[in-house]
Amino acid sequence: MTKLVILEYPDPRLRQKAEPVRFVDDALRQSVDDLLETMYAANGIGLAATQVDIHKRMLVIDVSEQRNDPLILINPEILRAEGRESVEEGCLSLPGIYDKVQRATKIRVRALGRDGRPFEIDAEGLLAVCIQHEIDHLEGQLFVDYLSELKRQLIRKRLQKERRQRSSMHETRASAPAL
Ligand code: GNR
Ligand code: NI
Numbered sequence: 001m002t003k004l005v006i007l008e009y010p011d012p013r014l015r016q017k018a019e020p021v022r023f024v025d026d027a028l029r030q031s032v033d034d035l036l037e038t039m040y041a042a043n044g045i046g047l048a049a050t051q052v053d054i055h056k057r058m059l060v061i062d063v064s065e066q067r068n069d070p071l072i073l074i075n076p077e078i079l080r081a082e083g084r085e086s087v088e089e090g091c092l093s094l095p096g097i098y099d100k101v102q103r104a105t106k107i108r109v110r111a112l113g114r115d116g117r118p119f120e121i122d123a124e125g126l127l128a129v130c131i132q133h134e135i136d137h138l139e140g141q142l143f144v145d146y147l148s149e150l151k152r153q154l155i156r157k158r159l160q161k162e163r164r165q166r167s168s169m170h171e172t173r174a175s176a177p178a179l
Contacts (some may be wrong), residue, residue, distance in 0.1 A: 089133060
């Protein structure tokens with residue numbers, strides 16, 4: 001397994017639309033395992049392939065307390081959605097940014113599992129929010145796209161500033177000349 005690098009907003013690669021998976025083979029399962037390792041290492045409850053620059057329709061989720069109940073969705077499709085509720089979201093591609101987004105409260109989803117077999121699940125609560133958030137990533141959509149342009153502008157500035165501070169902390173200065 002390999003821990004992959006998570007792309008951060010406003011990286012244009014986060015806007016790429018993922019392609020359907022044609023075969024669930026060992027090579028694909030390898031990428032699924034890399035996604036899981038990357039999600040757990042980052043303490044996220046979900047991760048879409050798009051976020052690690054893999055533009056295939058697959059995502060992983062684990063909303064369990066113990067972090068030992070992975071859900072793998074390949075070529076996910078929302079079959080039905082009902083209700084609307086606004087819940088605070090975060091995203092590993094927007095570190096430290098949180099805001100409320102309106103989504104369906106209950107959904108039914110069809111997908112292929114790690115074994116390539118189709119299955120359906122009904123989801124509500126955090127799991128339903130997370131599945132919709134991850135499917136958006138596969139479309140090149142981020143939760144900040146639901147916010148106002150003004151808020152997005154402030155978020156871009158905040159992330160830019162934090163990145164500048166992070167990189168100046170790691171700056172290697174010329175050391176004092178030896179006598
Ligand atoms: O870790 C995550 N937490 C989260 C919280 C509320 C709503 C959605 C999420 S998904 C996010 C991980 C992530 O960025 N997945 O794409
Ligand atoms: Ni996200």
